Every structure is written in structure tokens, then in C-alpha cells.
């Protein structure tokens with residue numbers, strides 16, 4: 148696979164969530180990686196980020212504007228550390244930045260901050276979203292205006308610490324790389340958002356991924372296909388595409404369904420492992436083409452926690468399967 152250039156090299160960026168907002172610009176909301184003496188571990192302590200930048204561009208491959216710091220950990224009353232992968236949404240002329248972070252008890256929750264412009268700045272709500280837990284929020288506003296938040300991540304993302312979808316059921320004995328090895332895999336989570344986009348409007352439910360042949364849930368032991376982290380939702384041709392990272396097998400995979408709440412049927416992989424442990428992406432249509440936004444660790448020479456965002460074009464075949472386009476922007 149030909150190597151692509153990072154969109155920016157003056158800062159480390161990762162976990163890109165891309166959206167085209169009303170003024171027809173492409174906005175990317177990534178994590179902002181930084182240097183740390185913390186050694187790599189399975190809880191991801193080395194991902195010690197403390198602020199977010201927003202980037203925009205008028206065309207893929209054209210100049211990229213860094214809008215600077217739009218939210219800092221120290222400005223969010225409930226946060227102790229680790230501002231991980233964010234996402235953004237627009238509704239009724241306001242912009243919402245969703246972000247995971249550890250609270251003062253070291254438990255990951257999801258917060259929201261509100262801005263008047265896609266490039267921020269964003270003012271955080273004083274408390275995390277009630278009922279939220281784990282990491283990697285991905286927002287999706289459907290054509291009918293209903294908004295959803297997908298989330299969840301294993302190991303350092305703490306998803307395995309919940310035996311139900313009740314945020315108060317946190318069980319610290321499952322911290323670390325301690326996911327189930329038998330039975331059905333743990334699922335990503337989804338909830339509808341309230342009309343003001345600030346809270347969950349429904350109970351949290353499971354994002355089920357089914358085997359295409361047996362229609363049984365993907366097994367916990369099936370690390371090539373089970374959900375690990377990096378949820379993303381997009382819609383193509385009336386179908387809902389739920390895509391995600393398989394974590395320790397380092398694949399970007401996807402599953403399709405007829406409802407934003409699932410169930411979804413496993414459909415294949417989008418991207419092979421990249422340089423670096425994590426893989427995390429988003430998918431968006433911009434200027435008549437579909438794009439995969441992802442990261443790798445090439446900019447730092449392979450240091451897992453110092454990553455860079457890249458872009459590749461994707462296409463759909465006649466059955467709606469995702470393929471990497473042959474000709475790619477550099």
C-alpha cells in the first residue's frame with residue numbers, strides 16, 4: 148500500500164472525525180497527541196492528551212487550517228486527564244464537540260461542549276453526559292433530524308468493566324486487557340440524543356454485529372471481527388454503515404444494517420493494519436467523493452502514541468461493499 152502524507156506535521160494528530168458542515172468546508176476533529184515519559188501499557192496511559200485542535204480544508208489535498216486549541220482539559224470541571232478521541236455534530240446552527248476523558252475517579256465518561264462555529268471554541272457542559280461511560284463517542288444526525296451517540300472501547304477504554312448498560316455498574320476488577328474470551332463479544336453502545344444534543348434521550352443499547360451466515364452475534368474469541376473501539380456511523384444509499392477498529396488485530400472493519408440502532412451484519416474490512424498499535428477512522432462524503440480519514444504512527448517513526456492523520460479515497464462496489472480507491476491523493 149502506497150504511503151500517504153499526513154494532513155499536518157506541526158502537531159501530532161489521531162482519531163480523526165471528519166464532517167462537512169454548512170459552509171461546505173471539511174472539518175476534522177482529531178485527538179491531539181503529545182510527548183510523554185509514560186511507557187506503553189494495555190490501559191493506554193501513554194495516550195495522555197490534554198486538549199483539542201480543529202482543522203479545516205476547502206479541498207482534500209489542499210491547504211489545511213489549524214484553528215488552534217478549542218478545548219482544554221483544565222477547562223472541564225469533571226475531567227482529570229486523557230482527552231481521547233472526539234467527534235462533533237451540528238444541529239440548528241450550533242456545534243457540539245463530544246469527547247471522552249477520565250473523571251476524578253479515573254473512570255472514562257463522555258462530555259459535550261457547545262460552540263457557535265464548527266471551528267469552535269467550545270464551552271464544556273459542567274458535568275459529563277448522564278449515563279455515559281467508556282470512550283470514543285461518534286455522533287450521527289440522521290436525515291430525519293434524530294441524533295445518536297455511539298461509543299465504547301475495550302481495555303483502556305473500560306468497556307469490559309460494565310456487565311450491563313448501566314453507567315453506575317462499573318466493576319474495577321475488569322480493568323486492563325481483561326475482556327471476555329467466551330460467549331458473544333461485548334458490543335459498542337448507542338443512545339439517542341435529546342433535541343438540545345446535551346443528554347441521552349433513551350436508554351443505552353447494544354450495537355449488535357451479526358455473522359453474515361449464521362446471524363449469530365460475533366464471538367468474543369473472534370478478534371479479527373469483534374468490536375474493540377473507534378465506532379463510526381455513516382449512511383450510504385439508504386444503508387447504515389457501522390465501522391470500527393478490531394483493536395489487537397489492528398483492522399478497520401464494518402457492518403451494515405437498516406436502522407441506526409442495528410442490528411448490523413458484518414461486511415468486511417476497510418483498512419489493513421497501519422504503523423502503530425491503534426487504528427481509528429471516520430468516513431465522510433466531500434465534493435462528490437467518499438473519503439476515509441485514519442491515522443498511523445509514521446510521523447514519529449512508529450511511536451504508538453504519536454500519530455498523524457491521513458486521508459484515502461474509498462469507493463463502493465455494486466453491492467455497497469467498501470473498497471479503497473485505486474488512484475489516491477498523495
Ligand code: FUB
Pocket residue numbers: 161162178191194231232282283300376377425426427
Ligand atoms: O487516542 C486514544 C485512543 O486510542 C482512542 O480513544 C482510541 O480509539 C485509540 O485510537
